[in-house]
Amino acid sequence: MASAFEKLVKFISYKQSPRKKGVGRVAKVGSSQGSPMSISKIQHTGSPSPLPLQGSIYADQFPPYMLPYIENFTNVHGDGNCGLRAVALAIYGNADEWLRVRNDLLVG
Template identity: 40%
Template sequence: MNRNPRSTKRDPSYWEYVDAFHSQQSSNSSVRRSASSSDQPNPRRMMPMLDQFQPFIHYFIDNIVDVEADGNCGYRSVADLLGMDEDSWSLVRTHLLIELGKFSEDYIKLFGGTDRFEDLRMSLHVDGLTNIFNLCF
């Protein structure tokens, strides 16, 4: 493509090329999708307790899990959403401990020092399983 060196017109971005290609492909296509099938959002299922979250965040919520409130509810939620029984919360904590052990140098830098790292690591120990974990790892 020859262009005048004094031209003020910019080159199109990659995304502008892609958009132009797709619009050209859809205009050449003999089968067009109806506006009603592609423009309407998928209906979202009703979720209990959704009204307890701010309306701006509703779009980002895929699932709500109501777990036992015993101080381990965050771990219970993660276990449930990973497809495990919510009583597998201690396994989630154990996997977090293993993660911290494998990449301790990175996490020490991330948390700004050994003291904060050790506080976090000790908070993940499950009562009664601490000695077993220390023996295994």
């Protein structure tokens, strides 16, 4: 029987945008290699995109070497469900889908 996490992993397919630059990781969901998720390194050329956090109060929350690779950030509503809201935003593109993420984890 698959765990809730394993079921959630099946919903997720991380792909890097061709516009992203720098070394990144791409997680491929599939069972062809014996595990539900395999990770491979991708090398991109060019300079990183402009800093979206430049001048932001959040810029000092990240190590300086990570800043060039951050394309976007969202401050989700902090109501005790902020972790679920962050996952919902990453998976479904809408932080208000947090209850759907919670149900996916509980029903799994």
